[in-house]
Amino acid sequence: MKQVAPSFLSADIWRAAEQVQALEDAGCRYLHLDIMDGHFVPNISFGPGWVKWLRPHSSMVFDAHLMVEEPDFLLESFAKAGADYLTVHVEAVRHLDRTIAHIRDLGMKPGVALNPTTSLTTLDEVLPLVDLALIMSVNPGFGGQKFIPYALQKVERLADIRRSCGLDFLIEVDGGVTADNAASVAAAGADLLVAGSAVFGKPDVAAAYAAVQQAANS
Numbered sequence: 408m409k410q411v412a413p414s415f416l417s418a419d420i421w422r423a424a425e426q427v428q429a430l431e432d433a434g435c436r437y438l439h440l441d442i443m444d445g446h447f448v449p450n451i452s453f454g455p456g457w458v459k460w461l462r463p464h465s466s467m468v469f470d471a472h473l474m475v476e477e478p479d480f481l482l483e484s485f486a487k488a489g490a491d492y493l494t495v496h497v498e499a500v501r502h503l504d505r506t507i508a509h510i511r512d513l514g515m516k517p518g519v520a521l522n523p524t525t526s527l528t529t530l531d532e533v534l535p536l537v538d539l540a541l542i543m544s545v546n547p548g549f550g551g552q553k554f555i556p557y558a559l560q561k562v563e564r565l566a567d568i569r570r571s572c573g574l575d576f577l578i579e580v581d582g583g584v585t586a587d588n589a590a591s592v593a594a595a596g597a598d599l600l601v602a603g604s605a606v607f608g609k610p611d612v613a614a615a616y617a618a619v620q621q622a623a624n625s
Contacts (some may be wrong), residue, residue: 408575409546409593409597409600409620409623410436410598410599410623411580411589411599411600411619411620412437412438412579412599412600413430413435413439413440413601413602413606413616414581414601414602414603414607415439415441415457415461415607416439416440416442416443416452417489417551417603417604417606417608418607426440427461427464427465427467429612429613430467430612431466431556431603432444435616436468436573437467437468437470437558437599438461438465438467438469438470439470439472439581439601440453440457440472440490440512441480442471442473442475442481442549443474444465444475445547446475447474447475447476447496447547448547448548449548453454454481454483454484455490456488458485458488458489458490459487459488459489461489462488464490467491468491468492469489469490469491470491470492470494470518470599471485471490471493471494471497472541472581472598472601473485473494473495473499473518474496474520474548475499477496477499477588478499478500478501478547479500479506479509480505482509482515482537483570484514485515486510486515490515491516492517492538492539493510493515493517494519494541495517495520496519496520497508497519497520497521497522497529498525499545500523503519503533503600504532507519507537507611514575515537516538516539517536517537518537518539518541518577519533519537519540520541520542520543520581520614521540521541521543522546522547523546523555523557527561527565527568530565533573534568534571534572534574537576538576538580539577539579540576540577541581542562542580542583543559543582544580544583544592545582545583547581547582549554551603551604552582552583554583554588554592555582558582559592559595560595562580562595562596562597563595563596566595567596576594577598577599578597579598579599579600580592580601582601583612584600584617585605586615586621586622589602589622589623590622590623590625592623593623601615602619603620
């Protein structure tokens with residue numbers, strides 16, 4: 408089954424605990440945590456302290472996505488905070504093999520992310536080493552953006568690579584996912600669909616999550 412991972416970036420900070428609980432009660436299994444530093448992307452979100460605050464109150468899988476420069480300095484902090492998956496960008500890491508190994512040694516599942524115009528060929532050597540590959544379907548840094556159509560072809564090519572090489576990493580798509588396009592994203596090969604404003608931006612987050620989840624599995 409395809410899974411929707413609501414992005415905490417779009418949560419209402421005054422109602423965050425209520426919203427996260429509503430999602431979990433609705434059967435949501437993944438919570439996506441967009442970490443931004445104002446350098447790699449033109450925005451600042453939150454850090455490991457927020458993850459540590461959330462962790463005791465949720466049994467969801469915490470899917471942390473580091474959109475930061477020099478992510479290696481943050482790996483241990485996110486492991487201690489309780490992240491389950493930790494994804495870094497190929498564009499931000501100098502020694503990707505070493506970083507992936509360190510994430511796994513810290514007890515987290517390593518992921519690797521690509522910006523919209525970064526070629527899939529940058530993943531050739533590391534796909535056997537990761538648990539997740541994330542395709543950005545917007546330019547990272549802000550919520551509420553429109554889905555970039557050519558991301559679908561990129562997801563399809565990645566799914567073909569996974570199949571032909573006999574690998575089993577998850578394919579995640581992040582950016583502009585809604586109930587209207589979730590079926591197409593899932594059909595292209597995505598396993599995890601990150602939805603921010605399409606879930607947290609709605610008055611009833613549980614109903615919004617259910618709508619995207621249903622569309623992804625239609």
